[in-house]
Amino acid sequence: MDISGHQQKLTTARDAGMVACTSCGLVASPDVESCPRCHARMQSRKDGSIQRVLAWLLAGLILYVPANIYPMLRTTQMFKEQDSTIVGGVITLIHHHAYAIGAIIFIASVLIPVGKFIVIAYLAVLLSRPHTKDPHRLHFIHAAVEFIGRWSMIDVFVVAILVALVQFDVLASIKPGLAAACFALSVVFTMLSAQAFDPRLIWDIADEGTPK
Amino acid sequence: MIYDPTCIACPHCDVVYRLSATQMVTRTRCLRCGYQLTLGKSEAIARVVGLALTSTILMGIVLFAPFLHLNAGPFVSSASVADVVLGFATGIMMPLAFAVLIFIIVVPVSRSLLLIYALAPLLTGHANASGAQSALRWAFVLKPWAMAEIFMVGVAVALVKIGGMATVHTGTAFWAFVLLVVVNTFQDTFMCRNTLWTSLATNRS
Numbered sequence: 001m002d003i004s005g006h007q008q009k010l011t012t013a014r015d016a017g018m019v020a021c022t023s024c025g026l027v028a029s030p031d032v033e034s035c036p037r038c039h040a041r042m043q044s045r046k047d048g049s050i051q052r053v054l055a056w057l058l059a060g061l062i063l064y065v066p067a068n069i070y071p072m073l074r075t076t077q078m079f080k081e082q083d084s085t086i087v088g089g090v091i092t093l094i095h096h097h098a099y100a101i102g103a104i105i106f107i108a109s110v111l112i113p114v115g116k117f118i119v120i121a122y123l124a125v126l127l128s129r130p131h132t133k134d135p136h137r138l139h140f141i142h143a144a145v146e147f148i149g150r151w152s153m154i155d156v157f158v159v160a161i162l163v164a165l166v167q168f169d170v171l172a173s174i175k176p177g178l179a180a181a182c183f184a185l186s187v188v189f190t191m192l193s194a195q196a197f198d199p200r201l202i203w204d205i206a207d208e209g210t211p212k
Numbered sequence: 213m214i215y216d217p218t219c220i221a222c223p224h225c226d227v228v229y230r231l232s233a234t235q236m237v238t239r240t241r242c243l244r245c246g247y248q249l250t251l252g253k254s255e256a257i258a259r260v261v262g263l264a265l266t267s268t269i270l271m272g273i274v275l276f277a278p279f280l281h282l283n284a285g286p287f288v289s290s291a292s293v294a295d296v297v298l299g300f301a302t303g304i305m306m307p308l309a310f311a312v313l314i315f316i317i318v319v320p321v322s323r324s325l326l327l328i329y330a331l332a333p334l335l336t337g338h339a340n341a342s343g344a345q346s347a348l349r350w351a352f353v354l355k356p357w358a359m360a361e362i363f364m365v366g367v368a369v370a371l372v373k374i375g376g377m378a379t380v381h382t383g384t385a386f387w388a389f390v391l392l393v394v395v396n397t398f399q400d401t402f403m404c405r406n407t408l409w410t411s412l413a414t415n416r417s
Binding site: 010011012013014016018020021022023024025026027028036037038039040093096098101104105135136139143146150151153154155156157158160161162163164165166167168171172176180181184188191195199200202203204 | 215216217219220221222223224225226227228243244245246249280282284285287289291295296297298305307308311312315316345346348349352353356357359362363365366367369370372373374376377378380405406409412413
């Protein structure tokens with residue numbers, strides 16, 4: 001248990017018959033309901049973690065569909081109205097040779113959300129059955145998804161700023177579209193999905209070869 | 213309830229460690245999954261409270277000063293952060309206005325106030341405020357929902373998009389917001405869970 005690495009055998013709190021607090025790290029006896037130090041709810045492993053992950057993921061996935069079909073922005077310029085969707089906006093930017101900004105929006109609004117759906121679904125399905133994957137790698141992709149997911153919000157904030165700033169009567173004005181709300185909700189739901197995941201499950205299976 | 217504060221478990225993989233006195237104040241990582249168990253920051257409490265106070269004051273400036281000005285021919289437009297939020301506040305887009313308000317203003321301010329409430333008594337030598345544990349716990353829970361830095365990237369993207377259409381000038385609130393993002397990022401490097409929780413638990417309640 002010495003962190004300097006002299007002792008190679010690592011013991012988990014569960015193997016020691018204890019329960020660990022994920023909020024402050026304290027180790028306590030398994031009969032306590034809430035952490036004596038930080039008052040968080042104590043659970044050896046989160047109840048129904050995988051089911052909760054899949055429920056939030058499904059909600060996020062459903063909302064991602066209207067987020068891509070409906071317009072994100074409605075621009076009125078010189079009496080002409082123009083709707084642009086997420087992907088449509090990226091294409092317009094590329095036509096205007098704004099490649100860097102186009103890339104940022106494409107990564108934040110398409111690559112990250114789609115990548116997140118795939119990774120979370122993969123982890124949830126993989127961890128509900130025996131597998132032989134490297135836990136370090138699984139842990140890394142989960143940490144990456146949890147870290148990067150919130151950055152999808154960029155496009156929603158861009159819409160908010162454009163709507164507030166570009167209000168020049170007939171010359172040009174911008175209104176938000178329904179997709180902005182759907183997309184924001186989709187990001188929130190997938191963030192909740194990633195948070196519902198209990199990373200300790202990854203290592204349990206690494207220990208035993210089969211889930212408990 | 214008796215427990216041992218030197219005995220902690222990795223929240224990501226459940227491995228138990230007993231930290232020595234030196235390990236409590238240095239940077240340590242979980243041997244199995246690499247999670248940072250301690251950040252090894254001395255004076256963490258003073259820094260966190262000081263930076264939380266700074267960011268609360270900056271947020272006050274952000275709210276009441278002009279954020280951006282726009283000129284397009286004869287038309288002039290100016291937006292404060294409040295305008296950005298209220299841009300959505302019509303009809304069915306109302307919930308989205310609330311979401312933007314919560315992510316860029318309410319959550320960052322709440323985190324600062326919760327940290328000050330929970331940790332300031334430790335600096336002034338007072339007993340813990342009632343509910344200090346819940347306050348500190350919520351400050352950690354809210355961390356991923358504070359999106360000030362993401363909002364700033366959004367501002368940068370929006371400025372480039374408008375660039376061709378009008379000239380944009382930055383206001384006081386814009387620079388206060390930039391500073392706020394820097395202060396919050398700096399503060400997070402001092403948010404060592406082990407140090408904060410140990411200090412809170414050893415203070416009289």
